[in-house]
Amino acid sequence: MYRRSFLGSLVASGLAPAASKMNVLLIAVDDLRPELGCYGAKHIHSPNIDALARRGTVFTKAYCQQAVCSPSRTSLLTGLRPDTTRIYDLQHHFRGTLPTTVTLPEFFKQNGYTTTGMGKLFHDGLDDTQSWSIPWWGPGQKQKWNSPEAFDHARQLTERLKANNWILSGNAGAEPGSRGPSWQSSELSAEELPDGRTATQAIAALEALKDQPFFMGVGFSKPHLPFIAPKSFFDLYPLDKIEMPDYPEPPQGAPPFAGTNSGELRTYGDIGAGKISPDKARELVRAYYACTSYTDAMIGKVLNQLDRLGLRNNTMIVLFGDHGWHLNNHGLWNKHTNYEKATNSLLIASMPGQQQRGTKCSSLVEFVDIYPSIAKAAGLKPPASCQGETFVPLLSDPRRKGKAAAFSQYPRTYQGQKLMGYSMRDARFRLTEWRKLGTTEVVAKEFYDYQQDPNESLNHADKPALQAHIASMSAQITRIAARPAD
Numbered sequence: 011m012y013r014r015s016f017l018g019s020l021v022a023s024g025l026a027p028a029a030s031k032m033n034v035l036l037i038a039v040d041d042l043r044p045e046l047g048c049y050g051a052k053h054i055h056s057p058n059i060d061a062l063a064r065r066g067t068v069f070t071k072a073y074c075q076q077a078v079c080s081p082s083r084t085s086l087l088t089g090l091r092p093d094t095t096r097i098y099d100l101q102h103h104f105r106g107t108l109p110t111t112v113t114l115p116e117f118f119k120q121n122g123y124t125t126t127g128m129g130k131l132f133h134d135g136l137d138d139t140q141s142w143s144i145p146w147w148g149p150g151q152k153q154k155w156n157s158p159e160a161f162d163h164a165r166q167l168t169e170r171l172k173a174n175n176w177i178l179s180g181n182a183g184a185e186p187g188s189r190g191p192s193w194q195s196s197e198l199s200a201e202e203l204p205d206g207r208t209a210t211q212a213i214a215a216l217e218a219l220k221d222q223p224f225f226m227g228v229g230f231s232k233p234h235l236p237f238i239a240p241k242s243f244f245d246l247y248p249l250d251k252i253e254m255p256d257y258p259e260p261p262q263g264a265p266p267f268a269g270t271n272s273g274e275l276r277t278y279g280d281i282g283a284g285k286i287s288p289d290k291a292r293e294l295v296r297a298y299y300a301c302t303s304y305t306d307a308m309i310g311k312v313l314n315q316l317d318r319l320g321l322r323n324n325t326m327i328v329l330f331g332d333h334g335w336h337l338n339n340h341g342l343w344n345k346h347t348n349y350e351k352a353t354n355s356l357l358i359a360s361m362p363g364q365q366q367r368g369t370k371c372s373s374l375v376e377f378v379d380i381y382p383s384i385a386k387a388a389g390l391k392p393p394a395s396c397q398g399e400t401f402v403p404l405l406s407d408p409r410r411k412g413k414a415a416a417f418s419q420y421p422r423t424y425q426g427q428k429l430m431g432y433s434m435r436d437a438r439f440r441l442t443e444w445r446k447l448g449t450t451e452v453v454a455k456e457f458y459d460y461q462q463d464p465n466e467s468l469n470h471a472d473k474p475a476l477q478a479h480i481a482s483m484s485a486q487i488t489r490i491a492a493r494p495a496d
């Protein structure tokens with residue numbers, strides 16, 4: 011029964027039949043925007059991700075559901091949109107709202123896979139013990155992956171969260187300038203830094219699990235701030251050769267709360283509350299690129315191990331960045347917006363038996379589609395609760411029309427009023443409606459036309475000729491926001 015549905019779905023999807031259960035390697039990268047060689051960025055040194063792209067599909071219009079770590083990852087790993095997970099911040103664990111939801115790794119665990127994870131997958135401190143058959147391991151732990159101490163660590167973390175009503179304490183954000191420097195060209199080796207330690211454990215875990223069907227999540231924490239990487243990766247990017255990214259102005263006519271004050275970056279000691287100088291901005295861009303290349307190298311180590319063990323032909327690989335990043339685009343830093351730079355995210359999939367390789371797919375894909383797609387590609391029927399659609403047909407036919415729209419959202423508090431910004435991206439336009447939280451009352455709108463205005467420089471929401479299209483998109487937002495937040 012299982013085998014027939016597995017082969018049947020592969021044939022239907024254009025993937026060739028495989029001899030046994032397909033392993034899953036899910037690679038998460040924190041804050042990595044889709045600015046890599048395989049996305050057309052020739053100034054970025056990303057040979058390992060580019061090599062993966064040559065064996066798979068690069069999605070150029072993939073969108074996260076909320077451009078910040080835990081809400082995005084929780085949505086992706088549960089297959090549910092933020093208005094269903096109710097996770098909009100970095101403090102609340104989804105088990106407080108969704109005690110019985112089966113996560114993506116948990117789904118594979120229930121289907122006979124050994125599941126394990128290491129590095130940043132769920133947000134820091136918000137791991138989900140029941141997802142794993144071998145507990146999650148983080149680079150902050152002294153003990154090795156799959157040790158008795160790692161089991162104890164996972165159990166204690168969950169007990170603390172339960173006792174605290176599934177809320178993580180002590181993670182409420184820092185004051186401007188209160189942290190160390192925003193970047194550092196480190197004398198430590200690649201292997202000594204946290205992502206190197208994660209790669210080392212992933213390599214050991216692949217060796218240990220090579221003979222059984224596994225689902226392994228590996229999460230890398232750079233290029234998240236602070237931008238720390240070995241010096242050799244900074245040397246790839248001479249400061250005087252750095253070109254600053256596009257369009258440092260806010261869109262004309264956007265409401266004042268659509269952007270941010272780049273508060274996350276401002277918590278670092280060399281930044282603070284004042285103006286960020288052009289020299290500092292250039293340093294930050296260089297350091298972000300250095301961290302991008304460092305993570306690329308760590309991903310390469312894990313993929314090399316997959317090849318060394320002969321597992322590549324029986325392991326699907328899905329790589330994502332948990333959201334985009336403003337690298338001074340619109341004069342903003344970090345994520346935390348509904349703009350294209352924050353919501354458009356990195357997604358690459360490489361499947362055994364994939365007939366079309368090295369393709370770019372510009373059909374719309376949402377991160378909520380990743381769960382059902384991985385399940386489907388493994389020959390499993392995704393849970394009915396999944397709110398996304400499978401993108402597996404796009405792997406064999408990247409020119410196929412994808413879904414009609416991608417939806418993102420971001421909460422704001424402005425002058426004491428709680429708002430939710432709902433954003434809908436179709437093939438050409440984006441409508442963002444800032445609604446009073448828990449209502450359909452719209453207090454501000456933004457409308458961008460990427461065909462005419464790829465930099466999102468002008469808000470067209472008041473143009474009479476566009477009102478019919480805006481009304482149609484607004485109705486679709488209302489359907490997606492069917493469970494508004496309270």
Ligand SMILES: [Ca+2]
Pocket residue numbers: 040041078079234332333
């Ligand atoms: Ca992130």
